[in-house]
Amino acid sequence: MVGEETSDEERAELRQTLGLMDPIHVQFSRFIVNASKGEFGISYQLRRPVSELIVERLPATIELVVISALIALITGTLLGVYTGINRKGFLSDFVLAVSLLGVSLPTFVIGILFIYLFAVILGILPSFGRGEVVDLGFWTTGFLTVSGLKAIILPSVTLSLFQMTYIIRLVRAEMMEILQTDYIKFARARGISENSIKYKHALKNGLIPVITIAGINIGTLIAFSIITETVFQWPGMGFLFIQAVQFVDIPIMSAYLVFIAFVFVMINFIVDILYYLIDPRIRVKGDAASG
Amino acid sequence: MTFLKINNLSVDYQMRKETVNAAKNVNIEVNKGEILGLVGESGSGKSTVGNAIINLIDEPGKVSSGSVILGDLNIHENSESIVKYRGNKIGLIFQDPQTSLNPILTVGEQLIETIQTHLKLSKEEAKNKSLNLLKEVGIKDAETRFDNYPHQFSGGMRQRVVISLALCCEPELLIADEPTTALDVSIQSQILELIKKLTKERNLAVILITHDMGVIAETADRVAVMKSGILVEIGETKKILTKPQENYTKSLVSSVPPTNKKISRFVIVEKENSDKKENNIKILNRWTKKVIIDQDLVKIKNLNKSFDDNFFTESSKNSVMAVNDVSFDIKEGESFGLVGESGSGKSTIAKMIVNLFKPSSGNIFFDNVCITEIKQRSELMKFRKQIQMIFQDPYSSLNGRLKVKDIIAEPITLHNPSISNIDLNNYIYDLLESVELTQKSADRYPHEFSGGQRQRISIARALATQPRLLVCDEPTSALDVSIQAQILNLLKDLQEQLNLTILFISHDLPVVRQMCDRIGVLKDGKLCEISNTEDLFLKPDHEYTKELLRLMPKIESIYN
Numbered sequence: 002m003v004g005e006e007t008s009d010e011e012r013a014e015l016r017q018t019l020g021l022m023d024p025i026h027v028q029f030s031r032f033i034v035n036a037s038k039g040e041f042g043i044s045y046q047l048r049r050p051v052s053e054l055i056v057e058r059l060p061a062t063i064e065l066v067v068i069s070a071l072i073a074l075i076t077g078t079l080l081g082v083y084t085g086i087n088r089k090g091f092l093s094d095f096v097l098a099v100s101l102l103g104v105s106l107p108t109f110v111i112g113i114l115f116i117y118l119f120a121v122i123l124g125i126l127p128s129f130g131r132g133e134v135v136d137l138g139f140w141t142t143g144f145l146t147v148s149g150l151k152a153i154i155l156p157s158v159t160l161s162l163f164q165m166t167y168i169i170r171l172v173r174a175e176m177m178e179i180l181q182t183d184y185i186k187f188a189r190a191r192g193i194s195e196n197s198i199k200y201k202h203a204l205k206n207g208l209i210p211v212i213t214i215a216g217i218n219i220g221t222l223i224a225f226s227i228i229t230e231t232v233f234q235w236p237g238m239g240f241l242f243i244q245a246v247q248f249v250d251i252p253i254m255s256a257y258l259v260f261i262a263f264v265f266v267m268i269n270f271i272v273d274i275l276y277y278l279i280d281p282r283i284r285v286k287g288d289a290a291s292g
Numbered sequence: 293m294t295f296l297k298i299n300n301l302s303v304d305y306q307m308r309k310e311t312v313n314a315a316k317n318v319n320i321e322v323n324k325g326e327i328l329g330l331v332g333e334s335g336s337g338k339s340t341v342g343n344a345i346i347n348l349i350d351e352p353g354k355v356s357s358g359s360v361i362l363g364d365l366n367i368h369e370n371s372e373s374i375v376k377y378r379g380n381k382i383g384l385i386f387q388d389p390q391t392s393l394n395p396i397l398t399v400g401e402q403l404i405e406t407i408q409t410h411l412k413l414s415k416e417e418a419k420n421k422s423l424n425l426l427k428e429v430g431i432k433d434a435e436t437r438f439d440n441y442p443h444q445f446s447g448g449m450r451q452r453v454v455i456s457l458a459l460c461c462e463p464e465l466l467i468a469d470e471p472t473t474a475l476d477v478s479i480q481s482q483i484l485e486l487i488k489k490l491t492k493e494r495n496l497a498v499i500l501i502t503h504d505m506g507v508i509a510e511t512a513d514r515v516a517v518m519k520s521g522i523l524v525e526i527g528e529t530k531k532i533l534t535k536p537q538e539n540y541t542k543s544l545v546s547s548v549p550p551t552n553k554k555i556s557r558f559v560i561v562e563k564e565n566s567d568k569k570e571n572n573i574k575i576l577n578r579w580t581k582k583v584i585i586d587q588d589l590v591k592i593k594n595l596n597k598s599f600d601d602n603f604f605t606e607s608s609k610n611s612v613m614a615v616n617d618v619s620f621d622i623k624e625g626e627s628f629g630l631v632g633e634s635g636s637g638k639s640t641i642a643k644m645i646v647n648l649f650k651p652s653s654g655n656i657f658f659d660n661v662c663i664t665e666i667k668q669r670s671e672l673m674k675f676r677k678q679i680q681m682i683f684q685d686p687y688s689s690l691n692g693r694l695k696v697k698d699i700i701a702e703p704i705t706l707h708n709p710s711i712s713n714i715d716l717n718n719y720i721y722d723l724l725e726s727v728e729l730t731q732k733s734a735d736r737y738p739h740e741f742s743g744g745q746r747q748r749i750s751i752a753r754a755l756a757t758q759p760r761l762l763v764c765d766e767p768t769s770a771l772d773v774s775i776q777a778q779i780l781n782l783l784k785d786l787q788e789q790l791n792l793t794i795l796f797i798s799h800d801l802p803v804v805r806q807m808c809d810r811i812g813v814l815k816d817g818k819l820c821e822i823s824n825t826e827d828l829f830l831k832p833d834h835e836y837t838k839e840l841l842r843l844m845p846k847i848e849s850i851y852n
Binding site: 182186 | 346348350375376377378379380383384386388391392393394395396397398405406409410441443454457458460461
């Protein structure tokens with residue numbers, strides 16, 4: 002916040018106004034009180050209120066995370082069901098082999114490979130940034146312009162790969178287990194059609210654990226987005242965070258971490274509610290086993 | 293008139309190295325309005341035959357030859373077409389009602405879907421049909437129950453739902469695979485009555501697959517006996533059970549504990565151990581044999597145990613009294629039986645005696661010391677050594693990662709850390725021989741043994757600390773009858789030679805009659821009556837005991 006030519010008096014005065022001279026416990030309780038009001042102070046580097054910065058960067062990250070979560074969930078479930086039902090076969094083996102790659106390759110390597118392939122060699126997708134964005138006043142979105150849509154493809158796919166492979170394997174294992182259960186056998190014995198058995202009886206049961214995992218993973222997606230955003234120079238919170246780390250911009254870092262913690266708690270809360278809605282065994286506890 | 297005809301049916305399981313014949317050239321005929329019992333021990337192929345009829349065999353098994361003729365249709369002609377007979381002409385009921393219904397669909401959804409698969413009915417018509425069915429199988433408030441999920445039904449009610457699902461498209465053949473094995477006797481008799489009634493009313497052909505000879509004696513018109521995939525004998529129930537022709541059937545029938553009399557030992561017809569020398573129990577010389585004095589070894593006073601639903605609220609409103617003011621004594625050297633249906637608290641009492649659960653209130657005295665009030669671990673260990681337990685499931689009660697000798701050595705070294713290696717090994721060998729296992733078994737892992745052999749290992753482990761009290765919690769209910777007979781004989785021998793005191797817990801009344809001197813009957817955590825075994829069976833006092841005895845499937849009923 003200070004330049005080379007700032008005098009010692011001015012430095013001392015600034016320390017005083019920022020409260021850096023107070024004992025640690027005073028500083029910490031001040032931080033807690035302010036944080037509970039949504040005030041995280043002023044960024045040392047950018048000299049603007051942190052809450053303002055976060056709100057500015059939030060839409061970019063949320064859009065990225067939502068799109069990758071959707072990609073991961075939809076493709077992951079579809080491929081998981083497919084490989085769970087057709088256990089042997091070329092396509093299943095192929096999907097599983099590729100999914101292994103997805104789990105083992107780090108996000109930044111995949112991101113760089115994608116940039117090299119689609120931006121450098123083929124030249125069809127932009128290699129960085131969000132493209133043109135439309136400002137809706139409270140939200141800036143890239144969904145309304147062609148360049149914005151094009152720009153989100155590579156980062157979101159990169160970000161979703163790890164989660165997708167995870168979901169594929171989870172859904173596959175669940176499907177395989179459920180197709181062996183007695184109630185599936187009993188459904189077969191009643192002559193229920195194979196399609197209904199697979200997609201109604203088995204899949205519905207198989208998705209229960211997927212919801213838990215997916216919920217927790219959305220939190221992880223936000224955390225992972227730091228790397229993806231850096232690789233693609235995506236102007237989101239993760240990118241902001243990395244820059245803050247480089248400049249030891251503590252107000253931004255603490256605000257970001259508090260925000261992530263809040264998101265994790267909220268998502269887990271929502272997942273618990275979803276669980277309650279989906280699984281009837283949790284819904285009616287207590288009046289079971291009547292009659 | 294023959295309705296179902298199974299000709300030369302064979303089922304093979306293609307394994308990596310060999311082909312296992314789960315069923316070999318089985319020929320069975322079933323008439324309409326008749327219940328055919330299909331009996332055999334585990335692995336005999338009885339379920340395989342049931343499933344093969346509708347070609348519902350798990351991978352990698354498949355029907356390798358034979359035909360199944362239903363009426364005048366050969367339904368095995370092509371494997372695709374068989375799908376349309378499932379549920380439509382043939383209904384199937386599985387063993388465990390807890391697992392055979394989809395947990396996240398309501399009972400109504402499952403019924404309507406099944407009906408609409410086979411019959412051209414509108415949703416409304418299908419619903420009406422389901423409601424009538426639910427009423428027919430004895431479910432009250434069918435209208436409200438229709439929208440309930442399976443977990444909201446009790447076990448017996450669930451099996452009724454399963455039956456209604458199997459019957460919803462008016463099949464002519466019903467295959468019931470152990471339909472009552474997972475149920476209590478009182479519910480078992482209701483379900484069997486229901487199946488009998490439906491057989492008559494709907495003129496069904498029924499195949500009842502079971503291992504329980506008592507059930508067969510009371511329900512089946514004819515019986516087919518299977519062993520290792522081969523049909524051993526088939527004929528009228530009375531003839532098969534009273535005058536069996538084949539050796540296997542004879543041994544099977546003689547292994548069944550009689551319900552009407554007490555016998556000293558089970559007759560084991562099968563060759564097996566024919567070269568058996570005198571029953572030498574080698575551990576005898578290590579045993580500090582207690583002289584039996586006429587005293588109570590265990591005294592239980594006003595024992596209570598409640599399981600609170602909620603951890604935070606101590607309120608007794610939600611708590612379930614698993615054991616409610618139970619008091620009884622066990623004399624040194626006697627076998628005391630505890631019987632009751634599931635949920636009656638019998639296992640909870642056992643676990644409190646061996647100190648796995650703490651009682652909510654009340655005291656347990658062992659050898660005149662109150663063991664429920666001992667605080668010190670070292671003091672408690674003295675008693676743990678003297679009280680040992682044998683669990684129900686021989687598959688989960690042995691650690692699969694340990695060799696048999698390590699399993700048995702564990703309690704020995706725990707209570708006697710200074711024992712030398714040679715001495716330890718000899719002791720283990722003696723223990724193994726006492727339970728009729730070879731010394732070689734010591735170096736093997738539990739999964740290499742059958743259920744009966746595993747239960748022998750459990751017994752050896754329990755005997756390792758030279759206990760005075762052996763708590764047996766349903767020790768044979770996971771085993772086949774012939775194995776059960778062997779294990780029960782073994783327990784009797786051990787008790788006689790070692791002067792053991794046994795607390796024998798079971799839901800199986802005939803077994804308890806053979807094993808115990810005195811019996812306590814439990815219901816919903818309360819003790820109904822305690823009496824000498826023969827008195828209890830001949831002139832029961834309590835209404836509940838009478839009820840249990842009346843409902844118990846009796847193999848002897850065939851003589852009447």
